[in-house]
Amino acid sequence: MNFDFSDDLQQVRSEARAFLKEHAAGSSRRALEAGHGFDQPLWARIAQLGWVGAAIPEEYGGSGLGDEGLCVLAEEIGHSLAATPFASSAYLASQAVLRFGSAAQRAKYLPGLADGSLTGCFALAEGGGSPRAGAVRAVFHDGAVTGEKLPVIDGGVADIAVVAVRDGAEVTLALVPLADVAVTRTPLDTLDPSRDAARLVFTNARAEVLPGAVGFAAVEHVLDRAAVFFAFEQVGGAQACLDMARDFALQRQAFGRQIGSFQAIKHKLAEVYVAIELARSNAYYGAWALGADAPDLTSAAAAARVAATHAFELASAENIQTHGGMGFTWEYDCHLYYRRAKHLSLAIGAAPYWKDRLIGFIEQRNAA
Amino acid sequence: MDFSDTAEEASFRAEVVAFLEAHATRKTGRITDPEAADDAYVARARAWQAKKAEAGFAGITWPKAWGGRGGTPMQQVIYGQEEAKFSLPRGVFEIGLGMCIPTVATYAAPEISAQHVGPALRGETIWCQLFSEPAAGSDVAGLRTRAERDGDDWIINGQKIWTSGAHFSDYGLLLTRTDPAVPKHAGLTMFFLDMKSPGVEVRRIKQISGTSNFNEVFFTDVRIPDAQRVGKIGGGWKVALTTLMHERLAIGTLAGPDFADVLELARTVEVNGVPAIRDAAVRDRLADWYVQSKGLEYTKFRTITALSRGQMPGPESSIYKIVSAQKLQEIAHFALDLMDSAGLVTDPEVAPMRAMFQQALLYSPGGRIAGGTDEILRNIIAERVLGLPGDIRVDREKPFNQLTAG
Numbered sequence: 001m002n003f004d005f006s007d008d009l010q011q012v013r014s015e016a017r018a019f020l021k022e023h024a025a026g027s028s029r030r031a032l033e034a035g036h037g038f039d040q041p042l043w044a045r046i047a048q049l050g051w052v053g054a055a056i057p058e059e060y061g062g063s064g065l066g067d068e069g070l071c072v073l074a075e076e077i078g079h080s081l082a083a084t085p086f087a088s089s090a091y092l093a094s095q096a097v098l099r100f101g102s103a104a105q106r107a108k109y110l111p112g113l114a115d116g117s118l119t120g121c122f123a124l125a126e127g128g129g130s131p132r133a134g135a136v137r138a139v140f141h142d143g144a145v146t147g148e149k150l151p152v153i154d155g156g157v158a159d160i161a162v163v164a165v166r167d168g169a170e171v172t173l174a175l176v177p178l179a180d181v182a183v184t185r186t187p188l189d190t191l192d193p194s195r196d197a198a199r200l201v202f203t204n205a206r207a208e209v210l211p212g213a214v215g216f217a218a219v220e221h222v223l224d225r226a227a228v229f230f231a232f233e234q235v236g237g238a239q240a241c242l243d244m245a246r247d248f249a250l251q252r253q254a255f256g257r258q259i260g261s262f263q264a265i266k267h268k269l270a271e272v273y274v275a276i277e278l279a280r281s282n283a284y285y286g287a288w289a290l291g292a293d294a295p296d297l298t299s300a301a302a303a304a305r306v307a308a309t310h311a312f313e314l315a316s317a318e319n320i321q322t323h324g325g326m327g328f329t330w331e332y333d334c335h336l337y338y339r340r341a342k343h344l345s346l347a348i349g350a351a352p353y354w355k356d357r358l359i360g361f362i363e364q365r366n367a368a
Numbered sequence: 369m370d371f372s373d374t375a376e377e378a379s380f381r382a383e384v385v386a387f388l389e390a391h392a393t394r395k396t397g398r399i400t401d402p403e404a405a406d407d408a409y410v411a412r413a414r415a416w417q418a419k420k421a422e423a424g425f426a427g428i429t430w431p432k433a434w435g436g437r438g439g440t441p442m443q444q445v446i447y448g449q450e451e452a453k454f455s456l457p458r459g460v461f462e463i464g465l466g467m468c469i470p471t472v473a474t475y476a477a478p479e480i481s482a483q484h485v486g487p488a489l490r491g492e493t494i495w496c497q498l499f500s501e502p503a504a505g506s507d508v509a510g511l512r513t514r515a516e517r518d519g520d521d522w523i524i525n526g527q528k529i530w531t532s533g534a535h536f537s538d539y540g541l542l543l544t545r546t547d548p549a550v551p552k553h554a555g556l557t558m559f560f561l562d563m564k565s566p567g568v569e570v571r572r573i574k575q576i577s578g579t580s581n582f583n584e585v586f587f588t589d590v591r592i593p594d595a596q597r598v599g600k601i602g603g604g605w606k607v608a609l610t611t612l613m614h615e616r617l618a619i620g621t622l623a624g625p626d627f628a629d630v631l632e633l634a635r636t637v638e639v640n641g642v643p644a645i646r647d648a649a650v651r652d653r654l655a656d657w658y659v660q661s662k663g664l665e666y667t668k669f670r671t672i673t674a675l676s677r678g679q680m681p682g683p684e685s686s687i688y689k690i691v692s693a694q695k696l697q698e699i700a701h702f703a704l705d706l707m708d709s710a711g712l713v714t715d716p717e718v719a720p721m722r723a724m725f726q727q728a729l730l731y732s733p734g735g736r737i738a739g740g741t742d743e744i745l746r747n748i749i750a751e752r753v754l755g756l757p758g759d760i761r762v763d764r765e766k767p768f769n770q771l772t773a774g
Binding site for chain 2 (some may be wrong): 271274
């Protein structure tokens with residue numbers, strides 16, 4: 001039994017943590033104050049380090065750290081609150097091209113995605129409602145996409161989008177270059193201004209289908225894989241909140257003692273710890289399932305996603321609560337995590353979607 | 369990451385499976401009624417323990433000097449994983465072999481421990497732990513059972529409670545107060561005694577579930593020779609900590625209905641004329657329990673990984689019982705809600721799945737108390753994992769006999 005990351009990846013983790021501590025400190029704050037959710041210099045450095053291409057094979061210019069490597073980096077990105085399109089480009093767009101692109105498409109797009117010269121995003125939602133085939137109305141026809149996607153995270157800063165479209169009766173994925181007059185990008189204000197989001201309108205925009213993406217199952221597969229990476233990012237964010245709350249509880253005095261000596265605070269933070277550990281363990285299993293392409297990837301990913309969503313939401317809310325009034329101010333960083341937690345919760349299907357998908361998968365498996 | 373055994377682990381596992389296949393019966397998926405720990409059950413448990421000891425599977429991690437195997441914690445885990453797949457009497461030797469005997473062997477004189485370790489390992493003697501008292505539960509150092517010196521003997525007066533298995537135990541590990549004039553932790557001394565000693569009276573406690581797993585034990589002028597003292601006079605707290613350290617590892621997750629059971633129920637009972645599983649609110653709760661249940665299973669994999677690298681699990685292990693005890697109680701409540709008024713019926717011939725959820729409703733509160741309450745375990749996580757300050761204790765410096773009590 002070896003249910004842990006390798007020594008090499010532990011080394012990657014500690015180097016990533018040290019790098020982000022130095023270069024990502026205040027990244028989210030700066031993006032928030034500047035009013036655009038993109039820390040371009042940080043993104044360039046991260047790409048240079050080969051992180052975006054962690055799960056991209058070396059033959060396509062990736063660093064070949066594999067899925068587990070991307071999991072480790074995702075956790076550190078989550079911990080640092082970096083304001084970059086890491087998730088959109090590495091967990092979603094790159095994975096979609098890698099899994100469903102033709103050999104020519106992989107050779108054309110993956111090296112750029114890996115070295116950061118291309119930034120990708122994933123355009124699925126068309127307004128409200130959880131991911132489902134019936135909600136995909138954008139159309140691919142004659143080499144072009146027409147339709148509207150909203151919200152598209154990082155849609156304002158990405159170079160290419162992987163877009164869920166309808167090709168005849170069947171859902172598929174199309175790759176659309178965004179620097180095209182046929183694509184209108186309108187910035188959207190969101191809960192987390194330290195991350196970019198846009199409304200994308202495609203009017204006969206030049207596109208190419210990813211030929212391996214047949215049916216809505218392809219979309220679900222991209223979501224399953226991304227859910228594990230998102231879970232690690234969420235666990236990282238949750239752990240940062242717990243660390244912050246613990247440090248504050250040790251330093252803040254009230255009623256003549258450290259507030260961390262009150263059981264009301266101790267037990268609250270113990271509960272947060274428990275939620276994080278359950279999420280971390282589920283995420284580990286998801287990492288294994290990704291690497292092994294396990295038949296239970298869907299349940300592994302859904303469980304990781306549900307647990308991590310709960311952990312980060314709980315940890316970020318209780319971090320504010322532990323800080324009291326100061327935690328509610330613009331100046332303290334608590335709200336950056338609180339915002340990011342909800343941003344990540346809603347990014348690729350919210351908890352109710354994943355819970356339903358989890359139980360549906362188990363029912364199907366038991367019936368088989 | 370991978371889930372396979374090393375070559376050594378695999379060969380040990382094969383040895384274990386061969387032994388179990390030869391001497392025990394594999395569990396079936398069928399739901400069975402819980403067994404009462406009556407005389408026949410205890411006799412079967414003793415016989416099984418003897419067989420295990422003969423084959424070298426009792427005391428796997430114990431040193432060879434104690435009659436153990438001198439094996440690794442990983443081997444203990446492997447044995448436990450495989451044994452759990454077989455239908456065998458449980459709950460008779462865990463406390464004695466898991467907590468009492470290691471304590472005696474660590475602190476008692478070599479000739480005393482030599483006399484007791486072997487028989488316990490072979491199932492010839494059963495031990496219980498006599499720590500908790502009516503006025504000393506979570507705060508066990510506040511206990512009042514007195515031990516007073518009388519020549520070479522000690523005279524014991526007082527009462528213990530929540531003693532698992534006292535009614536079938538041969539020996540007990542007994543924590544007493546020898547000096548009430550010093551602060552509470554400093555005045556304790558540990559002994560062991562023959563449970564058939566004159567003046568020992570064991571009374572079963574009937575729990576809210578109707579079953580009796582625990583006892584009260586009364587001591588009236590019970591005489592114990594000083595040779596049966598375990599550790600120094602006044603050093604009982606240090607000895608007790610050794611015992612309790614083993615307890616949290618031993619208790620772990622709790623038996624009872626889990627995700628798979630409530631899923632099965634949700635497929636069969638109906639809500640608004642359709643199977644409950646079609647209801648979004650039901651699916652929401654089921655998903656939570658799946659995630660918790662798997663979260664614990666995978667956390668165990670992480671612990672086992674650490675063990676197989678030679679690391680020892682620390683206070684983070686408290687997570688197992690906190691989560692599983694609360695989950696068990698929630699599942700029981702929710703399952704009965706799904707049955708609606710039929711959930712009231714406890715007759716196993718009538719109630720779904722042989723009334724496992726009705727039974728769980730009544731026994732699950734105990735899981736949140738036994739072996740460290742939810743609150744104590746949260747304190748352990750807060751203090752020993754997160755590094756938050758200990759509680760302020762107004763009784764720490766005061767002599768025990770000047771404390772308010774009740």
